[in-house]
Amino acid sequence: MSKAYEVTILLVEDDPGHARLIVKNLRRSNIMNDIVKVSDGQQALDYLFSKGKYAGDNPPNPLLVLLDLNLPVLDGYQVLQSMKSDERTSSIPVIILTTTDDTREVSRCYELGCNIYITKPVDYKQFSEAIRKLGLFLSIVMIPEGRRRYVQV
Amino acid sequence: MRLKVKLGFLTIILLLWTICVVTLLNTISVREVFIDLEGNVIPETIAISEIQHTACEIRMWTLTYIIRGNVVRDGKTIKEWLQEQWAYLEKDVRKHFECDCHFGSEEKRVDEKVVDLSQELISISAEIIDLKDKGSENYELFEIVRKRFGSHIFYPLRRLLDEHTAAHLEKLSVAGINIHSRCNTNIRYIIIMGILSTLLALLMGLIVDRFFVKYLTLHRETEEEIRKLKVFNEDIIQNMLEGVFVEDINGNFTFVNPAAAALLGYSSEELVGQHWTLTVPSDQQPIVQSANELRRQGISSRYELQLLRKDGSRVPILVSATPRFEDGCFAGVLSVSTDISERKQVEKELKHYADELMQSNKEIKQFAYIVSHDLRTPLVNLKGFSGELRSSLEEIDSAIKEALPHMDEKKQQVVTTALRQDVPEALDFIESSVTRMDNFINAILKLSRFGHRQLTFETVEMDTLVQTVLKSLAHQIEEYKIKVTVSALPEIVADRISMEQIMGNLLDNAVLYLDPNRPGKIEVSAVCTNNETIFKISDNGHGIRKADMNKVFAPFRRAGQEDVIGEGMGLAYVKTLVHRHEGRIWCESEYGVGTTFTFTISNLLKKGGSLCPRHMK
Structure with a gap:
């Protein structure tokens, strides 16, 4: 078992069940990083830009965002757009993790600057497999922001 | 008729003119005779009688002179009277001679003789006077008068003049007769002219009358027509x-x-x-x-x-x-x-409906998204947590294995039934239900996408397309020994993928719903009409019950036998696609005999054109 390294994962997911399953499966694939959970787009932006209830807390660095699309208050597209249009957050990697597999939405997300788009399969075996592979992927991915640390495995 | 009338007119007018001319010529000649009489014959006759008179006077005065000498009579001497008469005679004769109305050379000769005789008369009269003055005896003088004056001069002159007068009178008489006859002719002509003119006038009158009657009738009829038309028009205008x-x-x-x-x-x-x-x-x-x-x-x-x-x-x-x-x-x-208030109102309503329709189309699209995302979200949880349950169950199972022998038999039974039968069975049901649910959602998504996909029209050889579809069904066709008949199919302008979907689904269905108890038969044919191409796919399969007919094209409905796998969405897709080709689809079926699906594709689709999804207009 590896200890969480600096990279923090921001999980933006309105469905607590999904959030639980994602975290569970990430942990099973040995991703032990800190996972911050927020349940809507506004909270995600507040966390990223230290506003609202996160005012005063500097967001951890480096950071990686797992973003659902269909969110209350502000949806995933808006979050993505805000992040990519602000230089403080534009280099933070964003992985879209959503149930929708509509090709138009996929291309829209890539146009807005997401880094990876993953569909949550309904079938749980496939779901677990997808999250496990994401975990494996995260374990080798390089995160920008100065110090160039690997996610600790 | 008209030509004859014209000819008649012309003839009568010509006749009238001819008679006119003849009458005119007649009148002119009568006038000439009159001029002649007035200018020549009458003055000459007068002149001759004057000569005769003067000659008589000279004879009388000469004789008086012989008898009485140069006495005074009526204020003048006889000599003076005689001299005056001589002058008269000379003048008269000269006048007569100078007159240009001599009737031929004979006349001229007679006239010359008259002149000569007159001259002689004067000279002898003068001679006698002279002799008287010289004192000659009266008998001598009478002798001269008798011998020379009377028989040689005076009487011949008188005779000559009498003859002359007679000739003139003759001439006058001839002229009179001439005038009389010409006048008679003229009178006849004038009477004929009068008759002809009357005839002409009558004829003209008749014709004019007839023409006028005709014209007036026509005019009256026309006026009546015009009046009626006016009333008609006014009625229209006033009442429209x-x-x-x-x-x-x-x-x-x-x-x-x-x-x-x-x-x-x-x-x-x-x-x-x-x-x-x-x-x-x-x-x-x-x-x-x-x-x-x-x-x-x-x-x-x-x-x-x-x-x-x-x-x-x-x-x-x-x-x-x-x-x-x-x-x-x-x-x-x-x-x-x-x-157009009503029309405007209707237009407004139509626009309202169109807006509503657009809105509802938008909502449907939204719904598709909601289905694809929001309905899936709980499914992920259902599946996920039942999976989690299953793995927890396995952990419990392996942990309880050690505890199991320590339980009494009844409890063992309960725990193992729950752990190994009931719970896994419940989880199986949950999972299979979720799988089905997921399939339905995917099907709805697909239907929505068919409705919104942009179609590209191109020439599609339906023969080739159907053969390709049949190739994918070759396995079943061979296995069940199905007889497939494809008659010559036309080329149409349509979206190729849609056509593959339509033919694929319909042929799939035909194969799926065949009755295993009899050899299967499937027929594909097409007919081209002016506006559309009609395709027919017939089979001799199960057929569809009347009660089920209305479900045929509805989503998630599967008519008849439930032994066939599938989501029940095929015909819903087909219907959507056919509609997007401006076509219709319907089905005729007899239960236990077979089913025929008929669909039409519009012939008016433009090659290279595309149809945007309707609500996106």
């Missing part, structure tokens, strides 16, 4: 539901029918004489002005307009306006106005 306005060149109303007046809430009388601007709100006036420009160029047009009613409200109308011309000059505008 469309408003009719007639404007003069300045734009003032010269006629307004009751419908037009009623449309505006005025009476016709109130509007006549008014300018059109009274009835057109100022913001609409430019429309009329530009339309009137066209009228001046002789162009008719239709346009929509709002009119101002007397009460200030507006009424939408459709105007058909045409220019009026009098003697080739622009004389104003005739416009027919139709109240």
